[in-house]
Amino acid sequence: MISQEEFVELIKTTLNRDIKSNYEQNEAVLAPVNEDQFIVAGPGSGKTTTLVLKILKFYFVDDINIENIMVTTFTKKAARQLKDKTIMWAKQIFKQLDKPFDKSFNNIITGTLDGIAEDYVAFDDMSVIDNFTSSALMMQTLLKDDRINDKKLKQFVKRMNENQAGVSSAQINSIILTLREAMYENMADIDELESRSERESLLYEIIHEYNHQLDEKLIVDYALLETRFYELLNENKILKLENNLRVLLVDEYQDTNFLQEQIYFKLAEYTKNNNGSITVVGDDDQSLYRFRGSNVHLFTNYEQRISKKLDIHPKIIYLHTNYRSTDTIVDFLNDYINIDPIYRQTSSLNKPDIISQSTNTNTYPVVGLFRNNIEELTYDLSNLIYELKKGEKVEFRNEYGENFKVQFDNPSIAVLLNSPKEINAYNRKRLPYFIRNTLTTRDENMVIFNPRGQNIEATDIVSLICGLILQAVDSDMKLEDSLRNIPPRTHDILDHWREFTKEYMDDEKLIVDKNNINIQEVLSEIENVCMTLIDQTAENKIYYDLITETIIQTSRAIAYDDTLTANQVFWHILIPIALGAVELDDDLFDIDLDENINIMSIHQAKGLEFDVVIVDVGSDILNNKKSSAFKRFPEKGGKTYNIEHYVQRCSDVGIINDENPTDAAFDELIRRYFVAYSRSKTLLILCGLNSMRHGYQGNFQDSIKIPNIATGWNRNKIWVWENLDNLFNI
DNA sequence: ATCACTTAGATTTTT
DNA sequence: TCTAAGTGAT
Incomplete structure (x- = not known):
């Protein structure tokens, strides 16, 4: 146990974290064990750092056992980062104190709420699908x-x-x-x-x-998992938590749904009884998961909700110093979030603007890269990415002849899009495809990382596995001919599987009893045939393992005894694979985000930061079509609203959005691009088609402008960033 | 203003 | 495949 002053000094010398210089962070970190807090933290404000320092303070200063602390976040990746950082910093402090590392840090309860729930809900044979x-x-x-x-x-x-x-x-x-x-x-x-x-x-x-x-x-499944966890808590059946939980720290609270809130409140009750506290951290501007049931109002009304339910009155702390981005980028962010006059009104929080504190001395303007068509855009964008990554000195020049030069030493680069998919459901190639293709053709050593953009179902190894199974269960194509209501791409995939397999291995065929298929046996028979391909690349091995595991898990779930019919294999295994439903976990790859060129969805990029961030604000928006309105200037609430509205009729969540559905859709889009833009440390580039800047020319009309939240329109259809003249357009 | 013909684009994010 | 905006003529 050490004194608070010693602790402050210690983290300054060993971790190089001077919390005295930041009043708010100081307040957050040095709070007593029983002080409940509500931390509203802007982008790049050192949220994770603050959480980790809080844990360390509780341990070293207040003598709290690590087992009595629980920390939750929203994604597995964030949970891992948090745990790693805590252990790393703890080790450094122990070293400085000349004491052995306390191994209990390895058992710290961190994870997503689902992950933690699984530990308590899953027993014996119970498993999560x-x-x-x-x-x-x-x-x-x-x-x-x-x-x-x-x-x-x-x-x-x-x-x-x-x-x-x-x-x-x-x-x-x-x-x-x-x-x-x-x-x-x-x-x-x-x-x-x-x-x-x-x-x-x-x-x-x-x-x-x-x-x-x-x-x-x-x-x-995921939905039931948390429900079961709540039921157990509500019946006070988890004594381990009831008796031991003293400190609860919740990260990314703005993405919490009603069920999760109730779980947290129950846990908060325990911390209160154990003379501890609950601290929630989040940023309403970065709430992105409404489609998954999250409700930003649970965050903005947190104070009222928890005081009403548990008589807990958290101290509110605003972390608004941004250590990540340059001045110009922070100005751009503040500018952006204030474009829409209605947006701020939905929040009851009185948030201050973000203040830049970046140590970065190079400040560049925010750049616009707009071209007439996807080919030109790909060409110039790929060149730019290539030169920046290779450390070349790149000159940016705008239409007025102004220019500046940029040079990085192996920068981290990300291209952020609404969807990282390389090919859409109608077989059209998208920007991620073009960028990857162009860059890898130019330099085969350049690693373009886009795990969620690949179509696993179209890879050679998966085509072979599925092609062999398909041949066996549907050799006469009877089942395939019975397909109705299936997207066109799925047909093409099935054809591709058959053709690939035919070419790969002339005439051999797998014979199965169509009413009695043991899928595990089939897979082990296939293994030999696939061996050459599996050994070819590391990716192939990963795809092979993933697809066989998926097939086995699924067949276990759908089989009444151990066998399946051809019909079941076709409809419940092959068709879903062909539809592209198999998801790849990033964890399967040994990746280094700083080394690769990352192509990712804005959602995936949440919580990350890069030297150079390129945001696609309309690489596929040519004109003012209704059909693309949902992703730039919504006209209705859409699916998310409909579902939310349907179920909330019979829910106690209490805050039904008093906004109209379209307004909620606007809020969501505003937040999405706020997250995208705030990922950048040094250089931010917006890219898209020229129609995003100048509109398009109809034959009868003058140029028709295309409203888009990402390019600085507000919902009253006023273009605040008209023609994107606020950008440095190259 | 109205009609027939041509053309572009279809959501997507995750535990 | 289906829809609605755009086009060109009346």
Whole structure:
């Protein structure tokens, strides 16, 4: 145990963290164990640092056991970073104090709420299934008795989805799963919902049957996992937490849903009884997960909500010093977040502007790179990325002949987009494809990292595995011919599998009994054939492991005994794979974000920072089409709102958005680009088609402007950044 | 203003 | 495949 003064001195000398210079951070870190806090932290304000320092302070100054502390974050990646940093800094302090490292730090309870819930909920045979498996299970429920072609059900899904074209089987599947998940996330009374929705009786039949299957097979999906955890807590059945939990730290609280809030409140009750505290940290401007049930109002109204429920009155602290970005970028951010006059009104928080404290001495203007078409854009963007990464001196010159030069030493670079997908559902190539293609053609040593953009289902190794299975279960193409309501790309994938396999191995065929397929046996027979490909590259091995594991887990979940029919293999395994439902976990790759060129979604980039950030604000928006409005200037609330609204009718969440649906959609877009722009440390580049700057020329009209939140329009259709003249356009 | 014909684009984010 | 904006003529 050391004194507070010693601790402050210690972290200054060993960790080079001078908290005295930042009043707010000082307040946050040096709080007593029983002080509850509500920390509103802007981008780059040292959120994680503050949390880690709080943990260390509790341990070294207040003598709190590490086992009595719980820290949660939103993603696995963030949880790992937090744990690593805590252990690393603790080690450094122990070294400085000349004491051995306390191994209890290795057992610190950190993770996502799901991860922590799993530790308490999962027992014996109970296991958690991933999205692929749950969608296969739902597909099985849907195909039974041809429910998937029910007119009322289709109509309902269409209403929820608001899509122009008809609904595909995949969409019906995904809407039902999302809706069901939303029910749990909002703790909606499902029976009451059912009694109020007579026309959707089939929907509830399907949901009940799906739940029944989970029960029977002793599995839970993500939605149920947290529900079970809450139930256990509510019955005070987790004594370990009830007796020991003293300090609860919650990161990314702005992405919390109602169910999670109730879990946290229950845990906060324990900390209160144990003379401890709860601290939540977040930023309402960075709330991105409404589609997953998160509700930013739970954050902005946190003070009122927790004081009402538990009589806890947290101290509110604003961390608004930005250590990440240059002055010009911080100015740009403050500028951006104030463009829309309605946006700020939705928050009850009185947030101060961000203040720049970057040690970075090079300040460059925010750059605009706009071209006439995707080819020109790709060409210039790829060149730019290449030269910057190679450490060349790059000259930026605008249309007025002004110029400045930029040079980096192996900078970290990220291209951020709404979707990192290289090819869309209609087989069109997107910007990520063009960038990767151009850069790898130019220099094969350049690593372009875009794990979520790849279409796993189209890789050689997966084509071979699935092609072999497909040949076996559907040699006469009877099943394939029965396909209806499937996106066009899925057909192409099936064809590709068959062709690839035919070319790869002339004539050999796998023979199976079509009513009695043991998928594990089939896979082990296939293994030999795949060996050459598996050994070829490290990626192939990863894809192979991923796909076989997925198939095995899924077949376990859908088989009544150990075997499947050809029909089941086709519809519940092959079709979902062809639809692109298999997800790749970034953790499977040994990656270094600072070394590679990263192409990622804005969501994935949350919590990260890069020297150079390139944000796609419209590489595929040519004109003012209604169909692209959702991603630039929404005209309606969309699917997220419909689902939220549907379930919240029977939920106690309390704060139903008093905003209209469209306004909520605007808020979401504003936040998304705020997150994107605030990732950059030194150089921020906006890119897109020229139509984003100058509009497009109709034959009869003058130039027609294209409203876009990312390019500085507000929802009143006023273009505050007209023609993007605030950027340095190259 | 109205009609028939041509053309571009279709959500997506995650535990 | 389906939709709505744009086009060009009346």
